[in-house]
Amino acid sequence: xxxxxxxxxxxxxxxxxxxxxxxxxxxxxxxxxxxxxxxxxxxxxxxxxxxxxxxxxxxxxxxxxxxxxxxxxxxxxxxxxxxxxxxxxxxxxxxxxxxxxxxxxxxxxxxxxxxxxxxxxxxxxxxxxxxxxxxxxxxxxxxxxxxxxxxxxxxxxxxxxxxxxxxxxxxxxxxxxxxxxxxxxxxxxxxxxxxxxxxxxxxxxxxxxxxxxxxxxxxxxxxxxxxxxxxxxxxx
Amino acid sequence: xxxxxxxxxxxxxxxxxxxxxxxxxxxxxxxxxxxxxxxxxxxxxxxxxxxxxxxxxxxxxxxxxxxxxxxxxxxxxxxxxxxxxxxxxxxxxxxxxxxxxxxxxxxxxxxxxxxxxxxxxxxxxxxxxxxxxxxxxxxxxxxxxxxxxxxxxxxxxxxxxxxxxxxxxxxxxxxxxxxxxxxxxxxxxxxxxxxxxxxxxxxxxxxxxxxxxx
Numbered sequence: 001x002x003x004x005x006x007x008x009x010x011x012x013x014x015x016x017x018x019x020x021x022x023x024x025x026x027x028x029x030x031x032x033x034x035x036x037x038x039x040x041x042x043x044x045x046x047x048x049x050x051x052x053x054x055x056x057x058x059x060x061x062x063x064x065x066x067x068x069x070x071x072x073x074x075x076x077x078x079x080x081x082x083x084x085x086x087x088x089x090x091x092x093x094x095x096x097x098x099x100x101x102x103x104x105x106x107x108x109x110x111x112x113x114x115x116x117x118x119x120x121x122x123x124x125x126x127x128x129x130x131x132x133x134x135x136x137x138x139x140x141x142x143x144x145x146x147x148x149x150x151x152x153x154x155x156x157x158x159x160x161x162x163x164x165x166x167x168x169x170x171x172x173x174x175x176x177x178x179x180x181x182x183x184x185x186x187x188x189x190x191x192x193x194x195x196x197x198x199x200x201x202x203x204x205x206x207x208x209x210x211x212x213x214x215x216x217x218x219x220x221x222x223x224x225x226x227x228x229x230x231x232x233x234x235x236x
Numbered sequence: 237x238x239x240x241x242x243x244x245x246x247x248x249x250x251x252x253x254x255x256x257x258x259x260x261x262x263x264x265x266x267x268x269x270x271x272x273x274x275x276x277x278x279x280x281x282x283x284x285x286x287x288x289x290x291x292x293x294x295x296x297x298x299x300x301x302x303x304x305x306x307x308x309x310x311x312x313x314x315x316x317x318x319x320x321x322x323x324x325x326x327x328x329x330x331x332x333x334x335x336x337x338x339x340x341x342x343x344x345x346x347x348x349x350x351x352x353x354x355x356x357x358x359x360x361x362x363x364x365x366x367x368x369x370x371x372x373x374x375x376x377x378x379x380x381x382x383x384x385x386x387x388x389x390x391x392x393x394x395x396x397x398x399x400x401x402x403x404x405x406x407x408x409x410x411x412x413x414x415x416x417x418x419x420x421x422x423x424x425x426x427x428x429x430x431x432x433x434x435x436x437x438x439x440x441x442x443x444x445x446x447x448x449x450x
């Protein structure tokens with residue numbers, strides 16, 4: 001019987017090597033897999049390229065991973081926010097590389113990787129500096145710019161409900177990039193609020209089919225980034 | 237009271253131009269006020285690019301769901317009939333031309349419809365584009381709500397944007413504290429002047445020639 005359960009977040013992230021490319025689900029704090037990120041901090045892999053919409057908030061979760069010096073490059077659409085302090089400081093000191101990608105292009109590049117499409121043409125960013133140096137082409141007399149797929153070695157994902165086959169559901173706008181990242185990573189690691197038995201998720205309600213998922217860890221009552229920040233916490 | 241429209245009045249004037257039944261995406265800032273001024277008898281469905289149609293007002297603190305946010309990362313609610321979806325579907329709605337109207341703030345907008353609202357291009361600025369470049373290319377009508385000039389009195393409606401562009405030739409109509417302005421093939425054209433505001437004043441505060449109302 002296929003069973004993708006892992007006993008702990010520590011074991012689930014143990015083999016992420018230095019230099020890996022890691023997708024991290026979440027949009028700001030919503031859907032952020034905080035326990036998996038903290039396990040990666042404990043594990044200590046460095047020189048990581050991390051793909052997320054943002055760069056984390058406060059000094060927990062993704063911001064803590066960056067602040068711990070483990071990330072050499074961020075690929076994201078919006079690297080600052082009212083509570084992001086860690087990334088801006090390192091960026092201004094020249095200690096971390098940044099690739100800014102329009103949000104929809106970021107999502108589609110990740111989706112394309114999961115779908116086996118090496119590149120696509122998009123109208124987004126045509127006529128702007130973010131299209132500089134990129135191949136462009138006209139379709140129906142309108143210009144488009146070519147964007148390549150975006151793959152990763154690992155994805156860290158938070159789900160609401162999962163089964164041992166890796167079928168997933170998400171919570172509200174906590175879904176965001178996660179289903180796409182599950183498709184685009186070689187190894188997809190999921191923390192789930194609730195692990196249920198095979199057959200307990202209605203097949204009509206599965207959002208991410210288990211074929212895109214490799215490891216599942218149950219993390220009941222996960223912490224939330226905003227709650228940690230409000231409490232003034234930092235990690236480790 | 238000084239001449240011109242308040243922020244609320246700018247948002248209300250914009251809301252009047254959005255047809256009933258529109259799917260609408262609102263930028264951060266003054267555009268968010270549009271939800272408070274939907275004309276009687278009209279329904280708009282709000283899209284938030286982080287994955288929901290049918291976004292409602294912010295909840296009371298005790299009713300928050302910490303995963304339910306808008307694109308500005310503020311807590312919101314889901315109205316009856318709402319739907320959640322992932323980012324690729326969300327931006328298919330945007331890029332695929334399914335969203336009817338988008339209301340954005342801006343740093344500059346040019347007479348040819350170019351918009352610059354994501355970066356000053358300053359050497360120490362951290363570039364952060366979010367979904368702005370997708371929205372301006374994909375949404376059917378791009379509306380801009382903005383003060384007519386910057387805090388230091390510089391025109392925000394200009395001949396040519398000096399900041400890096402978000403998109404070229406994409407803006408339809410601009411709602412400022414002084415006037416409603418269309419982007420036409422002949423450049424800026426006033427649709428309506430705010431109460432107490434003269435055409436000469438608007439022209440003087442605009443960085444490009446502007447055509448008078450008909």
